[in-house]
Amino acid sequence: MFIHKNEAYVIGVDYGTASVRAILVNAFNGAVVAESEYEYPRWKKGQYCNPSKNQFRQHPLDYLEGLEYTIRSLVTNTSKEIVQNIKAITIDTTGSTPTPVDETGMPLALRDEFKDNPNAMFFLWKDHTAMKEADEINAHAKKFDINYIQYSGGIYSSEWFWAKLLQALRVDKEIREATASWVEHCDWMPFLLTGGTNYKNIIRSVCAAGHKGLWADEHGGLPPKDFFSSLDPLFNTLEHPLFTEVFTSDTSAGYLCSEWALKLGLNEGVKIGVGALDAHLGAVGGQIxxxxxxxxxxxxxxxxxxxxxxxxxxxxxxxxxxxxxxxxxxxxxxxxxxxxxxxxxxxxxxxxxxxxxxxxxxxxxxxxxxxxxxxxxxxxxxxxxxxxxxxxxxxxxxxxxxxxxxxxxxxxxxxxxxxxxxxxxxxxxxxxxxxxxxxxxxxxxxxxxxxxxxxxxxxxxxxxxxxxxxxxxxxxxxxxxxxxxxxxxxxxAEQTCALGSAMFATVVADIYDTIETAVSALGQGLxxxxxxxxxxxxxxxxxxxxxxxxxxxx
Incomplete structure (x- = not known):
């Protein structure tokens, strides 16, 4: 354990299906100093969703406005001394919730020409519009000597990354031509907060990549290019591989950039952790x-x-x-x-x-x-x-x-x-x-x-x-x-996902050396x-x- 002389605090942010929640936590005793919640206004109105077609999309503005509102609320409702001692932020999100991004790493829905196009937004985990594509991936995987879906339970789901990506490539030519890459929500948030401007620098979490994105160390990372291009040549419109490294959530993705430090009322020295899926960090917050x-x-x-x-x-x-x-x-x-x-x-x-x-x-x-x-x-x-x-x-x-x-x-x-x-x-x-x-x-x-x-x-x-x-x-x-x-x-714990994020933030901030130590120190019991x-x-x-x-x- 790394002992700090001064007080230390961390923020855990949990993006759920209908709202985002943030908590400010004392890194030494787990006390929740402040908490805030923001309901997504566009989602609440049912915008960009069509349940009869299993289409559930979320606009990135809901996420951005929610992030600024919740963390600003934490900052304004606590003392300056505490704010000065906030050391790290870690974010979890629903998943698989991917979106197409341009070369700067910006979700296409943030561009004027795509602001109302559901295919330019985040495909929420419960979006099942890619059922046909998932079926094709499952049938296609049987043609290869290596079973590339074996670590995904042997059945690839329409809820997951590649099925949604392929469906979007097929149905929307304008989106296909404007897309440089695809990114999970939990990976985009740290990229955003650290001031990323190039999609190639997006840090990918092993959590989302492994469970939703066919990544496995056992077969060398992502499946080979032929796996995708022989399924559909449209995959050739994207760079392969989309990424070559993945990271666990005890890793730092960088520091809070000046733009977002100003928006949130925090210091630029705040560390940002590698993101993860909400349920995974919820299990950690619940002392798995x-x-x-x-x-x-x-x-x-x-x-x-x-x-x-x-x-x-x-x-x-x-x-x-x-x-x-x-x-x-x-x-x-x-x-x-x-x-x-x-x-x-x-x-x-x-x-x-x-x-x-x-x-x-x-x-x-x-x-x-x-x-x-x-x-x-x-x-x-x-x-x-x-x-x-x-x-x-x-x-x-x-x-x-x-x-x-x-x-x-x-x-x-x-x-x-x-x-x-x-x-x-x-x-x-x-x-x-x-x-x-x-x-x-x-x-x-x-x-x-x-x-x-x-x-x-x-x-x-x-x-x-x-x-x-x-x-x-x-x-x-x-x-x-x-x-x-x-x-x-x-x-x-009332907010186990946000607490799990906060626990990982303490490791990112070098307050604890392992997540097990952080869980032991901050866990709230039964x-x-x-x-x-x-x-x-x-x-x-x-x-x-x-x-x-x-x-x-x-």
Whole structure:
């Protein structure tokens, strides 16, 4: 450990699906001194998105405005002494969320001619417009002696980098001709803050490159040029390889440039860490342990697992979202799995119940502030009321049974074509009963992931739960424990992704020498442990068997 005489602080920034959050953390005791959040205004209005086509794009201005707002808020709400002792910033983002950039490394949507073109923006992780391209990549990979997708779980996803890139190359000639390269959101932010002006200098994270971008040390980095050009000659419009090095998040990407130091109210001496994906740093913020599945539970789930490199190093787990050396904890093998829709399933049902009511309210002849108050009250109470009602319901083998594939299936065995479904409906099926079945379906999806790891030779000692759902819903968490038959530990931290970023920032700033030391010093410990109700194990197992049997037929 490197001891500093003066106080030291770091900033962790977490770009989520709907907002960006930033926290200012005391680097020696983990205390959160200040925090701030900014909702993306364009995203909130549904701009550049078309759910019927699985198109979900985000404008870089949402990211830039959010960065300036959140960090400025931290700076203005704390003392000058603390601001002077801010040593480093690390950023995590959703992923795979790539964008095309020009030769200066600027996302094309920041240029006037492309400012309203969705193909010039960031392709959010949940964008599935590249399903055809993912299918082609999977079929194409079988033609090569080296299996270039084996470290991506053996199935390349439409959520990921190369599929999205290829789809954009095909559908938009203007974007194709203006593009110098493509970059993940988590890699663009450090490049921006360090004043980058040449796309060739973008530092790529092993986290995004490995899990989403086909990078693996075992086959020499990225697949060879022929892998891409023989798939589609349009790949020849881009430089190959797009990058030749990747870095772990305990590495510095440089120093805050003068332009952004002025915008944020910080010193130019602040170090900027190499970025990473939100779930990976969330697992770190939630104090991930070897062989414990860390579930980051939000709109989707990302299930993270680490094992020491010396343990089962040669095991390849098919059907997951990748296994990469150093992607979560440097020096360990990081595994990723997850569910494409989790909280999104609950949100869909709540919208289904409330949208018509909201339409009536908005059309009512009353003051606008009264309308908004009514809508807000309904939004705040409907999930709580549904959970209370569903918790008291009796259920048996023939009760409503749902499937959680509302945004396809991520793992095991990615399949974006799958759809959600609800079985055993009758005229007695009311909102609480349907809601109960939807929650159960997301828990069954989680159980399937755990069993998949165990079946492939990786033992699971327990589950660590993180994220909004884990903190806000006792109903969901208790059912999860009952369904998987394991205790679930909920970490005390409110913003685990931002805290994980802050932990890495302390290593970047040379305050700690390893991320393990930083986690030990800054970790916030456990909030709650949900113990499984073993009296329900037999019934849930029978219902889970039906979930598997029907799911295999669909």
């Amino acid at each position: 342990e070897p062989y414990y599945l860390s579930k980051v539970m939000g709109t989707s789930t990302c299930d993270m697992l680490v094992i020491p490199k010396s343990d089962k190093e040669q095991i390849l787990i098919p059907g997951i979202s990748g296994q990469i050396d150093g992607s979560i904890i440097p020096g360990m093998i990081g595994f990723e799995a997850g569910q494409s829709a989790f909280g999104d399933v609950y949100d869909w049902f709540i919208r289904l119940l409330t949208n018509t009511t909201f339409d009536f309210i908005l059309k009512a002849d009353v003051e606008e502030d009264v309308k908004q108050m009514l809508i807000k009250n309904i939004q705040m109470n409907v999930l709580t009321d549904l959970s209370k009602a569903a918790k008291c319901l009796p259920f048996d083998e023939d009760s409503e049974l749902a499937f959680d594939w509302f945004n396809g299936r991520r793992t095991p065995n990615a399949n974006p074509y799958l759809k959600g479904a609800i079985f055993n409906l009758d005229l007695a099926s009311d909102a609480p009963r349907i809601f109960r079945s939807l929650v159960e379906s997301t828990c069954f999806g989680s159980r399937k992931i755990i069993e998949h790891f165990i079946e492939k030779g990786i033992p699971i000692k327990g589950v660590i739960a993180l994220g909004g759902v884990a903190k806000k819903s006792d109903f969901v968490m208790q059912m999860m424990a009952d369904v998987i038959g394991m205790p679930i530990k909920v970490n005390k 909030d709650t442990i949900y113990e499984p109700d073993l009296s329900k194990a037999s019934l849930y197992s029978r219902r889970y068997k039906k979930y598997q049997e029907i799911g295999a037929i669909i």
